[in-house]
Amino acid sequence: MELRDLGFDQWFRDRREELNRPDCTVARVTAVNRDSYLVRNESSEVLAELAGNFLFSAESILDYPCVGDWAFVQYHNSDTFAIIQGLFPRKSFLRRKTPGRNIEYQTIAANMDVALIVQSCDFDFNLRRLERYLVMINEGKIQPMLLLTKSDLVSPESIRQRISEVRQSNIHCMVTALSNITGSGLDQVRQVLEPGKTYCLLGSSGVGKTTLLNHLVGRDLFQTNTVRAKDGKGRHTTARRQLTVLDQGAMLIDTPGMRELGNISVSTAIDETFTDIQELSRSCRFTDCTHTTEIGCSVLMAIENGELSEERYRSYLKLLKESEYLQLSYIEKRRKDRKFGRFIKSAMKQYKKR
Numbered sequence: 001m002e003l004r005d006l007g008f009d010q011w012f013r014d015r016r017e018e019l020n021r022p023d024c025t026v027a028r029v030t031a032v033n034r035d036s037y038l039v040r041n042e043s044s045e046v047l048a049e050l051a052g053n054f055l056f057s058a059e060s061i062l063d064y065p066c067v068g069d070w071a072f073v074q075y076h077n078s079d080t081f082a083i084i085q086g087l088f089p090r091k092s093f094l095r096r097k098t099p100g101r102n103i104e105y106q107t108i109a110a111n112m113d114v115a116l117i118v119q120s121c122d123f124d125f126n127l128r129r130l131e132r133y134l135v136m137i138n139e140g141k142i143q144p145m146l147l148l149t150k151s152d153l154v155s156p157e158s159i160r161q162r163i164s165e166v167r168q169s170n171i172h173c174m175v176t177a178l179s180n181i182t183g184s185g186l187d188q189v190r191q192v193l194e195p196g197k198t199y200c201l202l203g204s205s206g207v208g209k210t211t212l213l214n215h216l217v218g219r220d221l222f223q224t225n226t227v228r229a230k231d232g233k234g235r236h237t238t239a240r241r242q243l244t245v246l247d248q249g250a251m252l253i254d255t256p257g258m259r260e261l262g263n264i265s266v267s268t269a270i271d272e273t274f275t276d277i278q279e280l281s282r283s284c285r286f287t288d289c290t291h292t293t294e295i296g297c298s299v300l301m302a303i304e305n306g307e308l309s310e311e312r313y314r315s316y317l318k319l320l321k322e323s324e325y326l327q328l329s330y331i332e333k334r335r336k337d338r339k340f341g342r343f344i345k346s347a348m349k350q351y352k353k354r
Helices: 010-019 052-057 127-139 156-168 186-192 209-217 267-273 275-281 298-304 310-353
Strands: 025-032 037-040 045-050 070-076 081-087 093-097 105-110 114-120 143-149 174-177 198-203 242-245 251-254
Touching (some): 037 242, 045 052, 045 070, 127 143, 127 156, 186 209, 198 209, 267 275, 275 310
Parallel strands (some): 045 081, 143 174
Antiparallel strands (some): 025 037, 025 242
């Protein structure tokens, strides 16, 4: 195996020359544990930790390695252990707001080519959640694809209806329906996966992401759990994000199920996701139209005419408002963090003088 088989393409080779780290070799982060990492090169996968200088220079959680990152490492103990000295710039990324009240970024994975959004055809199908995933994916410059699982539980007409709802919402990514039980649609997924490319599985708990990964691997490599019959919800089976290299050469990153999909400062990605609304807004009477109460708003007129669904319009406004609020909250948090950091440094200087 060579580095290019793990996704180290010309873009990363150019970055390697620019960064010029002859003291280090290159490896890819394949798993993130609480205090350690797994990194893989052409010949092996070993445990790794962060160098002290790396920890000292990191300004935020975004600077830490995540699954899919390319890293500069130094090997020790006969190449059975590695120290991560630095990271390559990220070609693409997936991140969200951390779950809960804390306003901070959480990096999910990096350097993916395609994000496979997994929703089931029955309980889990949700256009509004799909839009949130697409905003996250568009922000990270990744190509989306929608997989509709559990097709064996619904009729062919229901599947066509789901796909029609997706298209009516101006979502034009590739859509494939499949069943982990009957195997229907699995060959179409296999045909999409290209050697040397990295794919990421995204979706709620219980939609079949890990079962799909086991099918693609060819054996039950990862644990799966059943879902509750009354609502189709499942427990978290995947406990960590990790990169798996398939026998045919493609790479898959499985992720734990996500219940919260907050996005910080993603107005551009929202525009890219809601291109139909952006196209309508060009005809608005006012260039700074908020699409809420203005006379001559083309977006509001499209809702009245039935050209744009009110649900999609409200989803757009909600995401935009949420993004702006979280952005302001994050900026304020960072300001307080920097102020506290300056206080600590000043206190340490005074302590040393004593």
